[in-house]
Amino acid sequence: KQGGAHFGQVAVVTGSGCIGLVSMMALKALGVTEIYVVDIMQKRLEKAMELGAAGIINGREQDPVQAVMKITGGRGCDLVIETSGNEICARQGIEMLVKDGTLVQVGYSASGDMKLPTSMICDKEINIKSVFRYRHIYPLAIQAVKEGRVNLKGIVTDTFDLDDVQNAMDSSVNNKENIVKAVIKITK
Incomplete structure (x- = not known):
C-alpha cells in the first residue's frame, strides 16, 4: 500500500x-x-x-x-x-x-x-x-489470507515438533540457505 x-x-x-x-x-x-x-x-x-x-x-x-x-x-x-x-x-x-x-x-x-x-x-x-x-x-491482511490471496502456509519449509524446539531454533539460525520459514508444531 x-x-x-x-x-x-x-x-x-x-x-x-x-x-x-x-x-x-x-x-x-x-x-x-x-x-x-x-x-x-x-x-x-x-x-x-x-x-x-x-x-x-x-x-x-x-x-x-x-x-x-x-x-x-x-x-x-x-x-x-x-x-x-x-x-x-x-x-x-x-x-x-x-x-x-x-x-x-x-x-x-x-x-x-x-x-x-x-x-x-x-x-x-x-x-x-x-x-x-x-x-x-x-483487517486487510486477515481478509487477504482468508480469501486465499496470501498463502502463509506456502512459506513454511520446515516443521519441527515441540520436543525438538532447540534443534528448530539452531537449524533456523544456522541453515538460512535451506530454511525459509520453520514452524514448531504444537499438538494436544
Missing part, C-alpha cells in the same frame, strides 16, 4: 525471506502481476517462484539491475520493495527504478544506516517510502 501498488506495474522485491515473500504475495493481492524477486539464496528464490513470482534473479549469478533492464526492455521497474535491509540491494533498487518510480524500504540494515545515491534519487525523481511494522492494516 505504501508504494501505491496496482495492476500494470512491474515490481521487484529484494530479499526472499518471509517478509519478502509475503510482500510479493501482497503485491499480487493488490493486482500487480509482474513481480520479480532478487536474492542470493537459491532455495528462497525457488520458493518465490512456487508462490507466484513472474521471475527470479540470483544476485550471486547476475547483476540484478542489468537483469531487470533486460526483462523490461531497458525501461526499468515501477516499484521496488526492499526487504533485505542490505545497502547494496537498496542502491540497486534505486538504479533499476523508472523515473518517478517508488522504493519502499522495509528491511532494516544491520548498522541502522545506509549510504544512498542522492544525485540519482534527485535526477530520477525517485519516491522513497518506508514501513514501520504493519501499518495497522490487520
Whole structure:
C-alpha cells in the first residue's frame, strides 16, 4: 500500500525471506502481476517462484539491475520493495527504478544506516517510502489470507515438533540457505 501498488506495474522485491515473500504475495493481492524477486539464496528464490513470482534473479549469478533492464526492455521497474535491509540491494533498487518510480524500504540494515545515491534519487525523481511494522492494516491482511490471496502456509519449509524446539531454533539460525520459514508444531 505504501508504494501505491496496482495492476500494470512491474515490481521487484529484494530479499526472499518471509517478509519478502509475503510482500510479493501482497503485491499480487493488490493486482500487480509482474513481480520479480532478487536474492542470493537459491532455495528462497525457488520458493518465490512456487508462490507466484513472474521471475527470479540470483544476485550471486547476475547483476540484478542489468537483469531487470533486460526483462523490461531497458525501461526499468515501477516499484521496488526492499526487504533485505542490505545497502547494496537498496542502491540497486534505486538504479533499476523508472523515473518517478517508488522504493519502499522495509528491511532494516544491520548498522541502522545506509549510504544512498542522492544525485540519482534527485535526477530520477525517485519516491522513497518506508514501513514501520504493519501499518495497522490487520483487517486487510486477515481478509487477504482468508480469501486465499496470501498463502502463509506456502512459506513454511520446515516443521519441527515441540520436543525438538532447540534443534528448530539452531537449524533456523544456522541453515538460512535451506530454511525459509520453520514452524514448531504444537499438538494436544
